Amino acid sequence: MKLTEKVLTSDLAESEAILKDILHNSSDVVFRKLQTDGQTLLFVYVDGLCDTNLVEQIILKPFLYKGFPGDSNEDSHFTQVVQRLMLPVLKVSSVTIAGKVVEGILTGHVALLAEGESEAMLADFQHYQERSVEEPSSEVVVRGPRDGFTESIRVNTSLIRRRLCTPQLVNKSFQVGEKSSTKVEIIYLHEVANESIVEEVIRRINQIKIDGILESGYIEKKIEDTPYSPFPQIQNTERPDVVCSALLEGKVAIVTANTPFVLIVPMTFWTGLQASEDYYERAVFTTLVRWVRYFMLMIALLLPSIYVALTTFHPQIIPTVLLISIAAAREGVPFPAVVEALMMEFMFEALREAGVRLPKTVGSAVSIVGALVIGQSAVEAGIISAPMVIIVATTGIASFGIPRYNLGNAFRILRFPMLLLAGFIGVYGILVGITVILIHLTCLSSFGVPYLTPVTPEIAGFDKSLIHRAPRWNLRRRPKKTTGNNDNLT
Incomplete structure (x- = not known):
């Protein structure tokens, strides 16, 4: 025994x-x-x-x-x-x-x-040292609640209960981790959430075999559908209002002890492009911001590739005056455009990572000064052309416009293979890369829900929040794929 x-x-x-x-x-x-x-x-x-x-x-x-x-x-x-x-x-x-x-x-x-x-x-007699409820640093909004999750699971569930005061809010608890025995709870709205999704979440959590759960990211990697995809299939957030909004749509929240990040399943591609503030501001302004966001997404993924493809293989497409300006700036640069772009992208990513890892008091200063000094010095030395510095800087700024950090990481990764394809076969390489990405997105799913829902498979009447943000009074039904009762008003 x-x-x-x-x-x-x-x-x-x-x-x-x-x-x-x-x-x-x-x-x-x-x-x-x-x-x-x-x-x-x-x-x-x-x-x-x-x-x-x-x-x-x-x-x-x-x-x-x-x-x-x-x-x-x-x-x-x-x-x-x-x-x-x-x-x-x-x-x-x-x-x-x-x-x-x-x-x-x-x-x-x-x-x-x-x-x-x-x-x-x-x-x-439980008593742990707890951090007070503060505004999340990773999801800042101009208008909206200022409270965020903490490392205490009971504080986090209470923040959700305060917003959804209904007996339909169901909380189920699990112990995950052979050594850590970390408390994990799933939260959903009874008769709103799809029962098959709830059962699938419970099944996947019960199948987790691991020594310890130190952060919700451990659970995310264990239960996601396609772990090798660069695109996230599980949403994470520090904001209680985001979780409550997802619960009202029929989704399931996974709350883990000792972390302020709550997981939300299922996740779609369009969810990663939406911010909580979109539903607090006026519909006209939010629609404009959403269009700008889509445009920034395309810039973050394709701008360096398009520049390399046009300057290397298709200069006849560029207006003559602009082409002369680019050629003059590139005179004396010893590297092809694709090598030049890769060098600058790697340098930009290194500066961004350094700014994150360094102490807050010096991190921003080092990253900004480093970018200015290195960029200016490289241009003056003739190693990098000035247009390439502009292209990479514009791409970096556009990548910060993606609301969800984990979705932004996916496009940071894909930018490099798109650059290589553009450097080898030009615009045709870009088209091949976009086709492969679209096929991959179409094949992805999150807990049985297609990743591009409601665009493909198309759901009539549920595109109001994609192209434009409809007025609140016109958003009358919950998403069909995630809820067990979409006839209720939201």
């Missing part, structure tokens, strides 16, 4: 030895014995996971100053008497399996054992 499967005995010393063996005598686990009215009591908890002040006030002081609660002639067991009289806490349970006792201790509970009793009582 495994040590964790052993049953506690009425011998307090033996039970203590079993718990110490399972916990390997860890220095942060407190074993405290008390003698009161001839009764020997043992308190076990982890220092730092429990509210020690509350433990002293509710448990230790009453036993020290008042003695054993109740008449010693009573037939009631010790655990029953203590649970009734001495522990005014929310969650108290009795456990006899040593492994269950240790599991409770490691999750912030206090275990109480008594001489002559073969069961332990677990009292919930």
Whole structure:
């Protein structure tokens, strides 16, 4: 029999030895014995996971100053008497399996054992250092709520409950990770979410076999449909309003302990191009911003490739005056346009990564100064042409216009193979690359929902939020693919 499967005995010393063996005598686990009215009591908890002040006030002081609660002639067991009289806490349970006792201790509970009793009582005194609710730094909006998720799973679920005060909001809990036992919860609206999607999410989470879950990204990689695709199939967000909006559309949220990022499934391509602020501003302004966003998306993916293809293979397409200007700027540059573009793209990505990893006080300064100094020096040295610096800078600025960071990463990756195709076979290479990307997007799905829904497969009447943002009063139905009841008004 495994040590964790052993049953506690009425011998307090033996039970203590079993718990110490399972916990390997860890220095942060407190074993405290008390003698009161001839009764020997043992308190076990982890220092730092429990509210020690509350433990002293509710448990230790009453036993020290008042003695054993109740008449010693009573037939009631010790655990029953203590649970009734001495522990005014929310969650108290009795456990006899040593492994269950240790599991409770490691999750912030206090275990109480008594001489002559073969069961332990677990009292919930969880207390963790928590970050206060702040505005998310990765999803800043001009208009909208300023609160964001934290590393506490209970704070995160409460932020969702505050916005959706309905008994239809269902919360199901899981323990994932052999060593970490990380708490994971899925949240959805009953009779709104598609039951087949909910069941698929539960099935995939139950199939996860891993030692530890340190961030929701671990779960994302384990449950997504096509892990080798550059395009994300699971949305992540730090904003409660984004999660609630997705739940109202029939989607499922996955909340993970110890991370402020909540996952939303299923995800479509168009979701990655929408910001929460789109539905807080006026429809006309949002429509204009959405068109600009689509244009920036095309620039981020294709602008360097088009420049390389035209200057290398199809200069006759460029207006004469502009062609003369480009040729004059490229005079003396020793590299072909494709090599020049690749060098600048790699340098830009290196500066962007350095700006992210460096401390905030110097990160932005280093990235900006580095770009200015390196770009100007390269142009003056004749290694890089000035038009190429403009092209790469414009591409980088356009890539920042994609609202979802993980979708922007996909286009950052695809920019390089598109450059190579343009450098080898010109515009035909660009057309081949676009065709391959479209075929890949058409074949992708997220939890059974096609990635390009509702464009392909086409769903009549559900393109209002793609080309333009319709007024709120005109958005009357939920998406058919994600909901079990799309007849309700949203």
